[in-house]
Amino acid sequence: MSAPNKSYDPVEVEALKPEVVEQARDEAIAAFAAAADLDELKQAKVAHTGDRSPLSLANREIGALPPQAKAAAGKLIGQARGAVNQALAKRQVELEAERDARVLVEEAVDVTLPYGRVPRGARHPLTTLAERIEDTFVAMGYQVASGPEVEAEWLNFDALNLHADHPARSMQDTFFVEAPDGTADSGMVLRTQTSPVQIRAMLAGEPPLYAVSPGRVYRTDELDATHTPVFRQVEAIAVDEGITFGHLKGTIEVLVEKLIGGGLELRWRPSYFPFTEPSAEIDLQCFVCRGASVGNPDRPCRTCSSEGWIELGGCGVVNPRVLVAAGIDPGRYSGFAFGLGLERILMNRHNVADMRDMVEGDVRFTLPFGMEI
Amino acid sequence: MRVPLSWLREYVDLPAGETGRDVAARLVRAGLEVETVEQVGADIKGPLVVGEVLSIEELTGFKKPIRHCFVNVGTANGTGEPQEIVCGATNFQVGDKVVVILPGGVLPGPFPISARQTYGHTSAGMICSARELGMGDDHNGIIVLPPEYEAGTDALELLQLVDEVLDIAVTPDRGYCLSMRGVAREAAAAYGLPLADPALLDVPPANSYGYPVKVADPVGCDRFVARTVTGVDPGAKSPIWLQRRLQKAGIRPISLAVDITNYVMLEVGQPLHAYDRNRVDGPIQVRRAVGGEELTTLDGVRRELSAEDLLICDDSGPIGLAGVMGGATTEILDPVFDARTGLASGTTDIIIEAAHFEPVAIARAAKRHKLPSEASKRFERGVDPEAARAAAQRAVDLLVLIAGGTAEAGVTDIAAPHPVRTIPIDADLPDRVAGAEYGRETVTRRLQEVGCTVVGTDVLEVTPPSWRPDLTDPYDLAEEVIRLEGYDNVPARMPVTPPGRGLSEAQRFHRRVGVALAGAGYVEINAYPFVGEAAFDALGLDADDARRRTVKLVNPLNDAEPALRTTLLPGLLGALRRNVGRGNTDLALFETGTVFLPKAEPKVAPRLPVDRRPTEEQLAELNAALPDQPRRVAVALTGERLPSGWWGKGAPSGWADAVEAARVVAAAAGVELTVRQAQHAPWHPGRCAELLVGEEVVGHAGELHPRVVKALHLPERTSAMELDLDLLFEDGRRVSGPPVSAYPVATQDVALIVDAGVHAADVEAALREGAGELLESLRLFDVFTGEQAGAGKKSLAYTLRFRATDRTLTADEASAARASAVAVAGERTGAVLRGA
Numbered sequence A: 001m002s003a004p005n006k007s008y009d010p011v012e013v014e015a016l017k018p019e020v021v022e023q024a025r026d027e028a029i030a031a032f033a034a035a036a037d038l039d040e041l042k043q044a045k046v047a048h049t050g051d052r053s054p055l056s057l058a059n060r061e062i063g064a065l066p067p068q069a070k071a072a073a074g075k076l077i078g079q080a081r082g083a084v085n086q087a088l089a090k091r092q093v094e095l096e097a098e099r100d101a102r103v104l105v106e107e108a109v110d111v112t113l114p115y116g117r118v119p120r121g122a123r124h125p126l127t128t129l130a131e132r133i134e135d136t137f138v139a140m141g142y143q144v145a146s147g148p149e150v151e152a153e154w155l156n157f158d159a160l161n162l163h164a165d166h167p168a169r170s171m172q173d174t175f176f177v178e179a180p181d182g183t184a185d186s187g188m189v190l191r192t193q194t195s196p197v198q199i200r201a202m203l204a205g206e207p208p209l210y211a212v213s214p215g216r217v218y219r220t221d222e223l224d225a226t227h228t229p230v231f232r233q234v235e236a237i238a239v240d241e242g243i244t245f246g247h248l249k250g251t252i253e254v255l256v257e258k259l260i261g262g263g264l265e266l267r268w269r270p271s272y273f274p275f276t277e278p279s280a281e282i283d284l285q286c287f288v289c290r291g292a293s294v295g296n297p298d299r300p301c302r303t304c305s306s307e308g309w310i311e312l313g314g315c316g317v318v319n320p321r322v323l324v325a326a327g328i329d330p331g332r333y334s335g336f337a338f339g340l341g342l343e344r345i346l347m348n349r350h351n352v353a354d355m356r357d358m359v360e361g362d363v364r365f366t367l368p369f370g371m372e373i
Numbered sequence B: 001m002r003v004p005l006s007w008l009r010e011y012v013d014l015p016a017g018e019t020g021r022d023v024a025a026r027l028v029r030a031g032l033e034v035e036t037v038e039q040v041g042a043d044i045k046g047p048l049v050v051g052e053v054l055s056i057e058e059l060t061g062f063k064k065p066i067r068h069c070f071v072n073v074g075t076a077n078g079t080g081e082p083q084e085i086v087c088g089a090t091n092f093q094v095g096d097k098v099v100v101i102l103p104g105g106v107l108p109g110p111f112p113i114s115a116r117q118t119y120g121h122t123s124a125g126m127i128c129s130a131r132e133l134g135m136g137d138d139h140n141g142i143i144v145l146p147p148e149y150e151a152g153t154d155a156l157e158l159l160q161l162v163d164e165v166l167d168i169a170v171t172p173d174r175g176y177c178l179s180m181r182g183v184a185r186e187a188a189a190a191y192g193l194p195l196a197d198p199a200l201l202d203v204p205p206a207n208s209y210g211y212p213v214k215v216a217d218p219v220g221c222d223r224f225v226a227r228t229v230t231g232v233d234p235g236a237k238s239p240i241w242l243q244r245r246l247q248k249a250g251i252r253p254i255s256l257a258v259d260i261t262n263y264v265m266l267e268v269g270q271p272l273h274a275y276d277r278n279r280v281d282g283p284i285q286v287r288r289a290v291g292g293e294e295l296t297t298l299d300g301v302r303r304e305l306s307a308e309d310l311l312i313c314d315d316s317g318p319i320g321l322a323g324v325m326g327g328a329t330t331e332i333l334d335p336v337f338d339a340r341t342g343l344a345s346g347t348t349d350i351i352i353e354a355a356h357f358e359p360v361a362i363a364r365a366a367k368r369h370k371l372p373s374e375a376s377k378r379f380e381r382g383v384d385p386e387a388a389r390a391a392a393q394r395a396v397d398l399l400v401l402i403a404g405g406t407a408e409a410g411v412t413d414i415a416a417p418h419p420v421r422t423i424p425i426d427a428d429l430p431d432r433v434a435g436a437e438y439g440r441e442t443v444t445r446r447l448q449e450v451g452c453t454v455v456g457t458d459v460l461e462v463t464p465p466s467w468r469p470d471l472t473d474p475y476d477l478a479e480e481v482i483r484l485e486g487y488d489n490v491p492a493r494m495p496v497t498p499p500g501r502g503l504s505e506a507q508r509f510h511r512r513v514g515v516a517l518a519g520a521g522y523v524e525i526n527a528y529p530f531v532g533e534a535a536f537d538a539l540g541l542d543a544d545d546a547r548r549r550t551v552k553l554v555n556p557l558n559d560a561e562p563a564l565r566t567t568l569l570p571g572l573l574g575a576l577r578r579n580v581g582r583g584n585t586d587l588a589l590f591e592t593g594t595v596f597l598p599k600a601e602p603k604v605a606p607r608l609p610v611d612r613r614p615t616e617e618q619l620a621e622l623n624a625a626l627p628d629q630p631r632r633v634a635v636a637l638t639g640e641r642l643p644s645g646w647w648g649k650g651a652p653s654g655w656a657d658a659v660e661a662a663r664v665v666a667a668a669a670g671v672e673l674t675v676r677q678a679q680h681a682p683w684h685p686g687r688c689a690e691l692l693v694g695e696e697v698v699g700h701a702g703e704l705h706p707r708v709v710k711a712l713h714l715p716e717r718t719s720a721m722e723l724d725l726d727l728l729f730e731d732g733r734r735v736s737g738p739p740v741s742a743y744p745v746a747t748q749d750v751a752l753i754v755d756a757g758v759h760a761a762d763v764e765a766a767l768r769e770g771a772g773e774l775l776e777s778l779r780l781f782d783v784f785t786g787e788q789a790g791a792g793k794k795s796l797a798y799t800l801r802f803r804a805t806d807r808t809l810t811a812d813e814a815s816a817a818r819a820s821a822v823a824v825a826g827e828r829t830g831a832v833l834r835g836a
């Protein structure tokens, strides 16, 4: 390196000639652009911005220049280096983006692979159906009531206006609990209906009473496609001042709309239950064929057996004698009650053809129902 | 009650085009449960005509007798020539009138008829049997008609083959609808048409020279009408119309006298009984049985009588179980035909009984003797006592008309006095019950249609008709008005309920248990609760195990399972086995439900009064008699709990999963569950956990005993858990929000060597206590036995996480806490640091 020299002409320093600097700058920019990947870019970076790169070497020459020439040379080199670094950074971003994209492509998997690592469970559809009905009533202001399955005969029959010789008592084939002496006179049965819960609810407090009670009930039927000795009912009762048959109709209409859907006709058939008067059987217009299968052998309907109607259950205005047995003044209060068979609703609502499927506990039946119905 | 539409039309002039379905729809809306409308004869197509047998040639050389006949069918075959027919029946002769179906006709099957070659002859049609025509299951060859019918007459019409039959399930309150008269009354009201009441007959007044009858029990029998017909032709047969009506109504024709009593019963609802007068010994008496009496009923069964049985007797003793079934000794004799003269001998003089019995007495007798009969069915539900005279008269008329008898002038009619029942009813009661506005006029009119007499204005004095014993109080009457006005016409509205309180805590808990277990991969089942000794034996329960004490049923479905479950396991394991048998091998099942635990001293639940509220003491006594019925949850597992797959290895289910299921349930209850090693059937003695809340045992879990697995044919290593939900539930529980520290955690691992018999739960409890308040969590991450641990020892490795709520812990603080934990563990369980 030469000492400062007043007569020194900077133009005479080869490395600082503008055309040489510009060429070094352009070569650097071209090398970066030509780098195909981050490794090549790194090499180009060393070559064009490293200590031994033309621009770095040229920069070192500035120190030997006379003071008046330093500024111009510094500016020249600075501009060139700025352009080079900018080009380098730009290319760096480009190549990194390319690399990232490539890695994501390489990391791709087959997301359609089946995965059953965590086994799934399910609740029984009769349970969730009962809950759905409970919820409908709870939303209307009802409480959910329950009672024992082995029940006193007095509650299952007598208090419901079914005295010992009542013909209706033989309609229901009852499981009788053995008494200590081995006879059937234990005064207890497996409840044949959820209605004793009505009595329990009435005995528990003064009206107004609005209660719904789902539960298991028992009759001595053999298991087949449409019968089971152990089945589920849901019963609702309302006792208040001024309760009428019309209130019963309104309430059931709401339930049906919530449970099955709107726009379906209900048929109210007079019937007979000792604990209600008047009593009715409720039929729901078949929601599959809407009656089109009736008398039409070309369009048979499995859901309603081409009857056009599906039996929902029984209902009525609570017989005043039942109120009396439960200590409620029939002069002041009246009530309605109704009971539905859950198995039948499940069969209809979910196209279950055989009641045995609900009983046998085969997981293939229950799993598709999941957690809610 | 089967109601042929053609018969119904005899009493109500229904519109001509009205089909059985139309009538059924009207009756259904009036409250009769029409189960089916049967299209009788819809599958028969004519020409079906009366034929006269002209010649019979017996063909031989075949396996069975075959007849080649020529039959005159008038001009029904278009030619008037005799019809050539080959027939396999032999119960007819030349000159007999038979029923012939001609080519082109169709018999039920469908079985189309055409001319064909058979047994070497042409057979152009068929001579029909009753069975082939769908008239019943009579096997006695082809039908031989009475001689008066002309050949060529249409037999479809003659045999009344085409009809519609409404099958009505009559509810217990509507006894009167077990008759054509009752159904016709409903049809008349439904259509607003007049009723031709078949019980409106001219009946001669009672007199003193009828057959003598003594009623010793006027409560059991408040009406007894007896009539006598003499000189009856014992060989007389029921005419076709009568047989056909019985057949369509579902009653098999037997003999004329029996057919007539059945016919009248169907027509007016009054059960009748016919006695052979010459076999009755002295006056008829109605009384209760006395000890040791016996009676052979018509069905040939010898029956011991109970003192409660109401009897019909003569001087020889019982001759009938009143209202249920007659006795064999006085029944109408089967006619015997003299082969030479063709004349019949048998019963010629008949006493007709039309009585009214007390419903409860008849119901009990029918139940006691397991003899539900057409008669008892009607008496139980209430028969019109005022119809007895008309019914007897109708039977007498038919016997005279058909069998050529003579009605004796004597009319016995013994009637206990009946108070007139009058029911006062507020004229607006039907409005108030229904929530509708009928008005007094409508109420009065509807009650009159039912047959009531109605007087009064604001309060109506209503006298129900004799055939409606079910109408006893104002609400019964309100129901009649509302149903006849139509339930469909009652306006629907919603009651205004008080503010609801939602589900109770216990109900929410029960739902949570199901959701939690299903969320953990368990599938819910509902098993029947019926069990037997075999189930307890298979579970390996000791002879004195409390679970063997059961509530038993008197009438189980299966005699081998007479008891109610005391544990959920038998049903749950049964479902598990069924699933495995069907190829579902990886299973996690659960059930929630009640078990039935008998009281230490079983009692009888009292039958309380129904005319008032029972006292609290009475209710307490009643509830105290009921078995305890706690709610349980149980799980059962087999196969893989976590399946293997492309992601790696899975995990078989085992005792730990069963215990974990209990923890899932406890978490749903929000209670702390303690697990203790125990021995309890049906679990593996070394793999059974006792589950406790505080010091109370709430259940067990673990792997089943290999013997139980074998006895129940379960897959090896099947595991199970059973827990009492009622014991787990605690009302009013609230979680307090824990402070969450933002200071850094200090993690320390510790590996301890303990004797193999030391329980991890005890080591953990000691570590927790020793570590003190700074311990945030503790996790056992490794357990091993073997050489490295030392003989009879096991190694337990824990990660302890320490954190303070108010500062960053120093390394010294964390180490001190760890050391303290190890020290307490050492003290309590003999644990030593590995490598120390």
Ligand SMILES: [Zn+2]
Binding pocket: A286, A287, A288, A289, A290, A291, A293, A301, A302, A303, A304, A305, A306, A307, A308
């Ligand atoms: Zn349908």
